[in-house]
Amino acid sequence: xxxxxxCTDAQSAxxxxxxxxxxxxxxxxxxxxxxxxxxxxxxxPGQLSGIREDVAIYxxxxxxLPCLMPHxxxxxxxxxxxxxxxxxxxxxxxxxxxxxxxxxxxxYEVTGENATSPHxxxxxxxVAAATFNTRERRRAEVAYSKAASGLAIPxxxxxxxxx
Numbered sequence: 001x002x003x004x005x006x007c008t009d010a011q012s013a014x015x016x017x018x019x020x021x022x023x024x025x026x027x028x029x030x031x032x033x034x035x036x037x038x039x040x041x042x043x044x045p046g047q048l049s050g051i052r053e054d055v056a057i058y059x060x061x062x063x064x065l066p067c068l069m070p071h072x073x074x075x076x077x078x079x080x081x082x083x084x085x086x087x088x089x090x091x092x093x094x095x096x097x098x099x100x101x102x103x104x105x106x107x108y109e110v111t112g113e114n115a116t117s118p119h120x121x122x123x124x125x126x127v128a129a130a131t132f133n134t135r136e137r138r139r140a141e142v143a144y145s146k147a148a149s150g151l152a153i154p155x156x157x158x159x160x161x162x163x
Contacts, residue, residue, distance in 0.1 A: 049077065055130045068107060081096045082144040083132075090147070093148050104120065
């Protein structure tokens with residue numbers, strides 16, 4: 001079983017304090033990625049932990065929801081990995097697909113019946129649009145989709161926990 005963090009029903013995703021905390025968290029992530037002297041775990045130019053700075057900022061500005069932030073960033077990280085994975089290695093392609101699926105599943109679980117949250121499909125669509133925002137990146141997305149086509153991605157039991 002894989003455990004992911006989420007909000008409890010008692011937590012409000014749209015309070016000003018929580019929104020500010022989420023903005024500061026992602027701003028720190030983006031700032032560290034942009035810093036030349038950063039010692040963060042860079043995975044490429046302008047990235048920290050596998051997320052491009054522009055995508056992290058976009059997510060933070062579009063969805064300032066602290067309970068969803070780690071899961072949306074996990075989605076972005078998996079999408080970024082999909083552009084760099086060895087497409088001839090089906091096990092690696094499957095692993096990236098599973099990472100994305102887990103993050104998206106947690107977004108669905110966290111939002112649940114919460115009418116104030118954006119729909120998970122909209123979140124997935126906009127995070128993907130931000131990630132694949134150039135012709136070259138779109139081509140990489142298509143190549144990954146072709147490589148993943150027909151692969152069985154086993155469902156894993158997940159539990160989105162509250163902090």
